[in-house]
Amino acid sequence: MNDIFEKVVKRMGPLGQYADDAHGYYTFPKLTGPIGPRMVFNGKPRLNWSLNNYLGLANHPEVIKADADAAAQFGMAYPMGARMMSGNSDYHEQLENDLASFIGKPEVILLNYGYQGVVSAIDCLVDRHDIIVYDAESHACILDGMRLHIGKRFMYQHNNMESLEKQLGHATKLAEKTGGGILVITEGVFGMSGSQGKLKEIIELKKKFNFRFFVDDAHGFGTMGKTGAGTGEEQNCMDGIDLYFSTFAKSMAGIGAFIGSKPEIIKFLRYNMRSQIYAKSLPMPMVIGAIKRLELIRTRPELKENLWKVVNALQNGLREAGFNIGLTTTPVTPVVLSGSPAEASQIAYDMRETYNIFCSIVMYPVVPKGVIILRLIPTAVHSLEDVAETIAAFKEVRHKLDNGLYGTEVVSARSM
Ligand SMILES: Cc1ncc(COP(=O)(O)O)c(C=O)c1O
Numbered sequence: 102m103n104d105i106f107e108k109v110v111k112r113m114g115p116l117g118q119y120a121d122d123a124h125g126y127y128t129f130p131k132l133t134g135p136i137g138p139r140m141v142f143n144g145k146p147r148l149n150w151s152l153n154n155y156l157g158l159a160n161h162p163e164v165i166k167a168d169a170d171a172a173a174q175f176g177m178a179y180p181m182g183a184r185m186m187s188g189n190s191d192y193h194e195q196l197e198n199d200l201a202s203f204i205g206k207p208e209v210i211l212l213n214y215g216y217q218g219v220v221s222a223i224d225c226l227v228d229r230h231d232i233i234v235y236d237a238e239s240h241a242c243i244l245d246g247m248r249l250h251i252g253k254r255f256m257y258q259h260n261n262m263e264s265l266e267k268q269l270g271h272a273t274k275l276a277e278k279t280g281g282g283i284l285v286i287t288e289g290v291f292g293m294s295g296s297q298g299k300l301k302e303i304i305e306l307k308k309k310f311n312f313r314f315f316v317d318d319a320h321g322f323g324t325m326g327k328t329g330a331g332t333g334e335e336q337n338c339m340d341g342i343d344l345y346f347s348t349f350a351k352s353m354a355g356i357g358a359f360i361g362s363k364p365e366i367i368k369f370l371r372y373n374m375r376s377q378i379y380a381k382s383l384p385m386p387m388v389i390g391a392i393k394r395l396e397l398i399r400t401r402p403e404l405k406e407n408l409w410k411v412v413n414a415l416q417n418g419l420r421e422a423g424f425n426i427g428l429t430t431t432p433v434t435p436v437v438l439s440g441s442p443a444e445a446s447q448i449a450y451d452m453r454e455t456y457n458i459f460c461s462i463v464m465y466p467v468v469p470k471g472v473i474i475l476r477l478i479p480t481a482v483h484s485l486e487d488v489a490e491t492i493a494a495f496k497e498v499r500h501k502l503d504n505g506l507y508g509t510e511v512v513s514a515r516s517m
Pocket residue numbers: 214215216217219240242288292317319320348349350356357358
């Protein structure tokens with residue numbers, strides 16, 4: 102017999118095992134000052150490429166005012182209770198209607214959080230007879246939704262249509278036996294690599310197979326498509342997406358999420374999603390603030406135009422300088438380097454302390470051993486000077502890495 106506490110503190114988990122060396126610097130860093138491209142980290146202003154504030158709405162004066170006015174009028178408590186019981190309001194319904202007309206779906210259900218919304222939507226859509234077919238690089242919320250699924254699931258290789266077709270073949274045979282249906286799940290934009298899900302090609306497969314299609318477009322909403330309505334709009338295939346999900350955590354710079362679909366499906370979700378029925382409704386400032394953010398996305402195309410000016414300058418500049426930025430076709434910009442975990446920590450430290458550049462660093466066990474990814478998230482409020490400064494720093498860092506100037510010692514947060 103084991104004691105739960107003794108067991109967990111011995112293991113600490115895949116990320117927790119690095120906590121002592123990482124805490125407060127690489128993990129759980131504190132960025133202070135107004136949200137934007139320059140924020141204070143470890144006592145000094147740094148050029149910040151780590152926030153999904155794609156359109157710069159987090160610190161937009163009209164957004165701040167809308168949030169503050171709503172908080173002054175309603176506080177953070179109203180409405181109390183779950184929406185089904187006592188927590189509904191005209192504003193919640195207005196936001197759903199505004200979102201539906203923006204994304205071009207007949208109806209939308211508002212969700213309290215993206216992560217638990219996806220988990221719960223998957224949980225309530227499928228039963229033990231149904232089969233889920235999903236992309237291997239799906240976000241944790243999709244994987245965790247599947248952990249609640251007691252029926253079968255098949256994983257296809259990331260963005261590999263041959264593999265998807267094969268898995269759909271297995272799923273179809275099985276569904277014929279169980280009498281269930283098939284739900285295919287992918288992301289619109291993959292948040293680590295920046296590649297787009299092959300939505301159009303997946304929808305093409307509906308001609309051969311019978312399935313429903315769920316897309317998590319957390320990074321695509323606001324950034325992709327002519328009007329910013331997301332990756333479905335970008336690939337001109339929104340009609341083939343049966344359930345379109347996005348969160349407010351990124352372009353909308355808020356809290357909350359939503360799913361768009363047919364009226365009868367949204368009605369089913371409203372009456373069956375346990376995360377919404379058994380949890381308090383979003384507070385009014387979140388809802389009124391989201392209405393304002395959506396209005397700005399709809400009416401200020403310059404926000405997305407600025408974003409893409411910065412994206413193009415950054416990605417073209419990095420490519421021209423010979424950096425490997427993978428297959429990104431979206432704002433997410435991974436810079437892929439090779440090196441040991443010690444070198445990864447030295448690079449992150451050097452970037453922050455010598456060049457005053459703050460970006461996320463991704464290394465083993467999140468990516469294979471020997472791979473280091475510095476992930477840059479450009480936003481509408483970055484400047485072309487920020488881009489030039491960053492590319493110059495990356496060139497120097499690469500020079501040091503190529504010449505073995507980064508040592509073999511992990512730079513520990515304990516030494517700071
Ligand atoms: C692809 C994806 N789906 C879902 C979520 C979860 O959304 P939320 O932060 O609203 O819980 C995220 C991260 O925010 C995400 O990147």
